[in-house]
Amino acid sequence: MAPGIREFAEVEVPEQRIEVSKSSKLDASKPLNQNEYNKGGREEMNGWSDKTSAAGKNSNTTDDDDETPVFTMPSMHKLREAQRRVERDFRSDTVTVPTVNMIQAMIESSFQDDMYDATGDxxxxxxxxxxxxxxxxxxxxxxxxxxxxxxxxxxxxxxxxxxxxxxxxxxxxxxxxxxxxxxxxxxxxxxxxxxxxxxxxxxxxxxxxxxxxxxxxxxxxxxxxxxxxxxxxxxxxxxxxxxxxxxxxxxxxxxxxxxxxxxxxxxxxxxxxxxxxxxxxxxxxxxxxxxxxxxxxxxxxxxxxxxxxxxxxxxxxxxxxxxxxxxxxxxxxxxxxxxxxTMPLLPKVHALTKRTADTLRQAGYKISLPVQTNMIVLDLEEVGIPPAAFVAYAKRAGVTVFPTGRLVFHHQITPEAAARLVEAMRLLMEDKKAGKQLENHKVTGGYM
Missing domain, CATH: 3.40.640.10 (Type I PLP-dependent aspartate aminotransferase-like (Major domain))
Incomplete structure (x- = not known):
């Protein structure tokens, strides 16, 4: 019988990792290393570890291995930078980027025509x-x-x-x-x-x-x-x-x-x-x-x-x-x-969302809806925070938000990023209460 969602939540899912050479070539014929998922680490969360480093050919490699098809990744560095960027992106849970094992799965996928082939892909x-x-x-x-x-x-x-x-x-x-x-x-x-x-x-x-x-x-x-x-x-x-x-x-x-x-x-x-x-x-x-x-x-x-x-x-x-x-x-x-x-990680995402919401309330923010899953909906108008200032203070703290006041958490958001967000919002509220002139020009993005 297929496991239900609650059974998934109790399972530790190891992230699959690949050895990447300095030439950024990915050998699809080599098996993946199975490393235990580290709950707190940013590197582990996105499929990276100290073991995911430059690696040369295996000493047992023969000349015949040169004929093995090699899939070239344009830049593993780009992927790593993308993962770091979305760790601080609260606009939506659609902003997540692939983990390394996801890219490996894409390489090892089938390549059939889902329209012409009678049995599909x-x-x-x-x-x-x-x-x-x-x-x-x-x-x-x-x-x-x-x-x-x-x-x-x-x-x-x-x-x-x-x-x-x-x-x-x-x-x-x-x-x-x-x-x-x-x-x-x-x-x-x-x-x-x-x-x-x-x-x-x-x-x-x-x-x-x-x-x-x-x-x-x-x-x-x-x-x-x-x-x-x-x-x-x-x-x-x-x-x-x-x-x-x-x-x-x-x-x-x-x-x-x-x-x-x-x-x-x-x-x-x-x-x-x-x-x-x-x-x-x-x-x-x-x-x-x-x-x-x-x-x-x-x-x-x-x-x-x-x-x-x-x-x-x-x-x-x-x-x-x-x-x-x-x-x-x-x-x-x-x-x-x-x-x-990702399914086993959802309870962790929800817990971080709720902790962040509690801290924002303590800082003086009003939250429009109960925080039950991965979203916090701030009522910026109620507390007199202009959307432009909301975006600007977040940006200065290195986090990305939409001007609507909706904050969305996902499995690649880190506790460090949540702390940055809270600190930015606390400073914004303090400046507002102190009578500081806040940015109030028109901003767009998301559902605005």
Whole structure:
């Protein structure tokens, strides 16, 4: 049986490392060294150690080894510098860069045409199968991005308008996907403000769901939820209650039951933080889009899971939306490597996030939402901090933030970087209280 998310959290995953020569050539034929993951070290976190150093040929090397294919890395130095840069980048968990073992996985991936080859790409198939095992769904499909994954799911569920998608008013599928839903699916939306201020409940859904039969209003055909949303959890209890109500809601004869979709971009963060079973959570939904490039740290891609019938039809829309890929094996192999490596680290990421939030509160900052996973949402307006000053003070401390006040932690953020951030914010608050003139020009970035 495939391990659940809680079992992953208890497993120490050793980072795979490679010996790199001064010429920056990577010999893919040599086995990887298995070094124990060091919880506190920046070098170990990104796949580096004292053993990852310049190394010459093995004394047993023969002339025949010269014919072994050698993969040249443009610059291992660039990778190391990139890893150091993102250790201090709080803009998003999408900014992570590959670890060394992820690059090795890409080199050792399959290189098949995922469109022409009848069985698809081997590495993509392995990734899809892993998500099937973890989620308990029948089938899975690789997609290029979270937005593509969400919109393919919605389009696959929906048929002929008029139809409506019920969702949280802050939902990514509605707010941050460039208006794709009305274009791709010709769908209206029912925006719901959760009564509890945090997440939708079954009472919210009951109040706003639109039944068949009223000529003035397009009926609800999909309820789309999100977990996590701005770092907050949609609890399993509420997902179950909403799912039971929606799946039993009466529809006109000949119509499909109302579908349950989950934007699970950070689902692994949410499930790990709540401490519930991933399969139990996924059972509440007919389709789930899981982003691999956010909390899990893959370079790109998402995986859609659902029934075999659903995924069979979804493949048509993936092709229609421009998602047919040729040699996606490298990205799939990187995603599988990221999945196995990062999942056990999520509790550590959440703990650092919460400790940082506590310190910021003590410094006088107001936090808009409960800190439950990997995000801190500061209310800068409430405490009179201009966004420009927020960005500038962080930059002087060597950390990168968006002007929105949202701080996102990921597995490559270090405790040192969090300390730098706190010190910068403490100084900013002290200067503000002392009446110092703060920068207040227009700044952009992120969702602004």
């Amino acid at each position: 081997e590495s993509v198939n392995r990734l899809q199968q892993r998500l099937i095992e973890l989620t308990g769904k029948e089938a899975a499909m690789w997609a290029l991005s979270g937005t593509m994954g969400n919109q393919i799911c919605l389009r696959t569920h929906l048929t002929q308008p008029p139809h409506t998608v019920l969702l949280d008013y802050r939902a990514h599928v509605h707010c941050w996907e460039t208006g794709a839903m009305p274009v791709m699916s010709q769908a209206s939306v029912t925006q719901v403000h959760p009564k509890n201020g945090l997440h939708l409940t079954v009472d919210d859904v009951k109040k706003h769901i639109i039944a068949d039969g009223n000529i003035h209003f397009p009926p609800t055909r999909v309820v789309s939820l999100e977990n996590s949303l701005s770092g907050t959890i949609l609890p399993l209890k509420d997902a179950k209650e909403i799912s039971e109500f929606v799946r039993n809601f009466p529809v006109e004869e000949g119509e499909k039951p109302i579908a349950m979709h989950l934007d699970g971009a950070r689902l692994f963060d949410a499930v790990a933080a709540e401490g519930v079973d991933l399969k139990d959570y996924c059972a509440c939904f007919d389709s789930i889009s899981i982003c691999l490039a956010k909390g899990l740290g893959a370079p790109m891609g998402s995986v859609i899971v659902g029934s075999k019938k659903f995924i069979h039809r979804a493949r048509l829309f993936r092709k229609m939306f421009g998602g047919g890929t040729r040699q996606p094996g490298m990205m799939a192999a990187a995603a599988l490597s990221a999945l196995e490596y």
